[in-house]
Amino acid sequence: MTLKFEIIAECSHTGARLGKITTPRGEFETPFFMPVGTMGAVKAVHPSDLDLLGFKVILSNAFHLYLRPGHEIVNRVGGIHKFTGFQNGILTDSGGYQVFSLSDFRKITDEGVDFKSPIDGSMHFFSPQKVMEIQTALGSDFVMPLDECPSSVEDKTKVEMAVNRTIEWAKQSKVAFETLKQDHQSLFGIVQGGIYKDLRIECLDAINDIGFPAIALGGFAVGEDQHLMLDTIHELPALLPREKPRYLMGLGYPGDIVKTVALGMDMFDCVLPTRLGRTASAVTSTGRLNMKNSEYKDDPRPLDENCDCYVCKTYPRALVSHLAKQDNISGLMLLTYHNLAFYGRLMRDIRESLRRGEFKNFFDDYLNKVLIPGV
């Protein structure tokens, strides 16, 4: 079966909606946020804790798992769920973004992309077909096609070329996927077009025509000005089919999530909460705290006085600061846990406000009172 999506509630003042994606692996209420575990594990957090924190779907990466340990190995062990021990939903990104970001060597043609492994320098080739082979071998629930994600500051001609390739590759991906897929898998369509609204709309129309059960917006949060990004996103959801889940790729500032939920987006992913945790920063309701700052060394308060997570209920900032200063693994674990708890609660609060018909209040409160620059 392909994924099913139903809308449970819609906000009457904004485009926000509460939905439910049903797959053979379970039901996942939207909007949801996916922690990122490119290598198959979200760093510094026990997979079992992800469930407790409210994350039913995580994001992994076909490029990384192709390079190490290899998709054949994951397949031989029994697929990505058995391999990672994560029994809920797993979305695999194609790795196109990672390949195009390689500084050492990559060459893009209409057929795909040649690249040099950043691990051992060996040469590899990703075609739309190859990327489907990898992800169907992995067995992830949500599969992303190879797309071309140009830098957001590229000129329009280059972005147009990328859009055309993305459309052509989407067609090829769909054909390959239909042949190779495991029953539980669903292939997403990806819309590119940078900050050019006409290109976005052109790409969106083409992706809609090809036909996918869910649509992703790619190529945002890749360096463009935030206002420009939100402005570009602004008009797109209205053009997306109402009855399909909408995934805004790679966007992760809490304020941006709230704003784009209001535009009708359903799925998010970002390295932010986990990466900040591993670099000693706490995401809190009063802003970001750099726990290496000496001001926290004898601070008996929890990381976030408005947080009810296990870390905030148990440990003083003084301990987290003490451990973070020494890059002690346990300090990074505590920060990662809290940051994910912050995101888990944000998404739960969004969903509950939608369920109660109070999203507009939540939205206004969040953006007027709670939102802190950088958070």
Place this chain on the structure above:
Amino acid sequence: MTLKFEIIAECSHTGARLGKITTPRGEFETPFFMPVGTMGAVKAVHPSDLDLLGFKVILSNAFHLYLRPGHEIVNRVGGIHKFTGFQNGILTDSGGYQVFSLSDFRKITDEGVDFKSPIDGSMHFFSPQKVMEIQTALGSDFVMPLDECPSSVEDKTKVEMAVNRTIEWAKQSKVAFETLKQDHQSLFGIVQGGIYKDLRIECLDAINDIGFPAIALGGFAVGEDQHLMLDTIHELPALLPREKPRYLMGLGYPGDIVKTVALGMDMFDCVLPTRLGRTASAVTSTGRLNMKNSEYKDDPRPLDENCDCYVCKTYPRALVSHLAKQDNISGLMLLTYHNLAFYGRLMRDIRESLRRGEFKNFFDDYLNKVLIPGV
């Protein structure tokens, strides 16, 4: 109150005993093993998981907490339990062993030890009194006096000097502790003497005469031959007061724990399970596994097929191997968790066999069938 100790059951074939230490913080059944969190946190494991794994007492280190963040800071935050978030028992080692192990600079006199901070090169002085000031400020439940722990290969004259200092310092420590202590704290006596039985007995008699509610054997597992160590330990427990807990410091091979429990030892600590976890080794019932070895890359089995811990129930060796090869924090977390689960179960099995009067069978089985070299 000082700690209370009662014996619940004794093995009729060996010196092993099941006991219970009662403190204001709770009851701790012996024999128990203390995971080591020198900095106030056991690395790579959530403190809340320690409880689940059966560890009611952890070991921390006065020397490390004195240097960072400073015992005054820990005190200001509310003491070591509030600081670390660990609400069960905490034993603090004096740090003498760490100071004497400093390669850069340390000078021992009858008054104490001058040393250079390995962190910033600043000069410090530890006297028996100072070490009591630090630990009473920290507020740990079990306090260790400053002792001199000579290398196990030192000649007898040097070890004799160390024994005399240890005895003299024990007297001074007791006086200082009685003045400074918080009500819940108990001071242990430490017996030194290297591999020289007559010095051990001399030291033990003196420590008994001074009077402590619990006795530690220090200076083992510091480089001597294992048979020599066990041979030296062999006669000591019979000379220790039956009604006091006996702590064998720093000893941690599972086989050695089983052997010395049989000699009547009650408390253990060692960095082994956690350090091995962070260096990619799994302690299992069939031996130690180096998870960086490529043979595990597509192994679908759990780390230990005889283990019922969460890691073994959830993850294949293939994942742990994949993560360990990249020194991914999550890999070290999974290995640390499993290794601690192994130790937690070992101690539980020891206690249960004592409760059922079957320790001798357990002992024979363990040493004849289960014990693997290096485990």
